[in-house]
Amino acid sequence: MNISLSRFLVEQQRAKGHISAELRLLLEVVARACKSISHAVNKGALGGVLGSAESENVQGEVQKKLDIIANEVLIEANEWGGHLAAMASEEMDSIHIVPNRYPQGEYLLLFDPLDGSSNIDVNVSIGTIFSVLKKQDSQEGVSESSFLQPGRQQVAAGYCVYGPQTTLVLTVGDGVFMFTLDREQGSFVLTQSDVQIPEDTKEFAINMSNMRHWDQPVRRYIDECLQGKEGPRGKDFNMRWIASMVADVHRILTRGGVFMYPWDKREPHKPGKLRLMYEANPMSWLIEQAGGAAINGQQRILDLQPTQLHERVSVILGSKNEVERLHSYHLQQS
Numbered sequence: 374m375n376i377s378l379s380r381f382l383v384e385q386q387r388a389k390g391h392i393s394a395e396l397r398l399l400l401e402v403v404a405r406a407c408k409s410i411s412h413a414v415n416k417g418a419l420g421g422v423l424g425s426a427e428s429e430n431v432q433g434e435v436q437k438k439l440d441i442i443a444n445e446v447l448i449e450a451n452e453w454g455g456h457l458a459a460m461a462s463e464e465m466d467s468i469h470i471v472p473n474r475y476p477q478g479e480y481l482l483l484f485d486p487l488d489g490s491s492n493i494d495v496n497v498s499i500g501t502i503f504s505v506l507k508k509q510d511s512q513e514g515v516s517e518s519s520f521l522q523p524g525r526q527q528v529a530a531g532y533c534v535y536g537p538q539t540t541l542v543l544t545v546g547d548g549v550f551m552f553t554l555d556r557e558q559g560s561f562v563l564t565q566s567d568v569q570i571p572e573d574t575k576e577f578a579i580n581m582s583n584m585r586h587w588d589q590p591v592r593r594y595i596d597e598c599l600q601g602k603e604g605p606r607g608k609d610f611n612m613r614w615i616a617s618m619v620a621d622v623h624r625i626l627t628r629g630g631v632f633m634y635p636w637d638k639r640e641p642h643k644p645g646k647l648r649l650m651y652e653a654n655p656m657s658w659l660i661e662q663a664g665g666a667a668i669n670g671q672q673r674i675l676d677l678q679p680t681q682l683h684e685r686v687s688v689i690l691g692s693k694n695e696v697e698r699l700h701s702y703h704l705q706q707s
């Protein structure tokens with residue numbers, strides 16, 4: 374029997390009491406927006422969605438047409454439902470408060486509307502990453518500071534990967550579930566429950582072109598992997614780097630592995646490339662919920678107190694024993 378995302382969410386609300394009616398609505402709306410982004414992605418050149426938009430986001434990155442389209446789809450889908458107080462996006466300078474003409478809810482939605490922008494025009498998997506927080510009761514109104522909560526306070530997190538299949542992956546704190554888009558039915562269908570990441574792996578993901586800029590613990594770890602059977606690890610490793618975090622994380626949730634975008638010496642004042650609120654927090658929660666681990670080198674990512682909306686962070690996540698090894702290499706250095 375097929376279980377649709379809608380039915381799954383109703384059961385999470387009714388039988389398990391894990392989510393409120395508003396959060397259920399929010400997740401339904403996010404899934405609908407992802408479906409619509411998936412259609413735009415699929416049309417590609419036929420839909421005129423490829424190429425650059427010739428604008429820059431707040432982080433100085435050139436925006437692609439699809440970055441902007443996906444951002445607009447998510448904003449328009451979510452602002453009128455009454456479930457949200459405000460939204461924040463990698464592609465917007467400041468937060469988007471729900472306009473006065475609509476009722477305001479208590480949830481905060483954060484997203485990377487289109488992850489893996491450099492892969493859009495070359496027809497490689499890309500995705501949407503989202504994170505949901507709840508406005509703290511003590512707060513009057515909503516402002517940027519409402520969003521500055523550590524990742525462990527997320528109430529839902531997930532992503533949708535637009536690849537050979539469109540797959541939505543979700544956690545509400547009760548394990549990780551995968552839903553595949555059935556295009557004929559127009560709905561997401563549960564295709565994997567309670568995803569678990571193997572604790573050990575022989576596969577790592579890192580952009581090797583940055584090797585000369587890495588810090589010692591990361592160099593040591595990769596160097597030992599590269600020595601294979603003859604080295605201290607006593608086994609051969611394989612490497613993958615898709616350059617879409619969604620696709621790399623999806624592979625790790627499916628068959629294990631370790632993903633790293635560590636701090637490096639290119640721009641030493643920047644803590645890393647990936648964004649804490651839109652990428653690292655939701656992915657770290659999914660990975661932990663599937664039995665893996667996620668750190669910035671020294672600390673658990675979900676415990677970091679954000680100080681800025683667009684803050685960046687060093688990311689190491691995936692199979693538990695590998696992440697713990699990397700953690701110990703970092704602690705030995707400091």
Ligand code: AHG
Binds near residue numbers: 580
């Ligand atoms: P975005 O497209 O949202 O800016 O994110 C791209 C990120 C991430 O998805 C990926 O892992 C990484 O950037 C790739 O960076 P490099 O091109 O430096 O490898």
Ligand code: MN
Binds near residue numbers: 485487618
């Ligand atoms: Mn991204």
Ligand code: MN
Binds near residue numbers: 440489
């Ligand atoms: Mn993006």
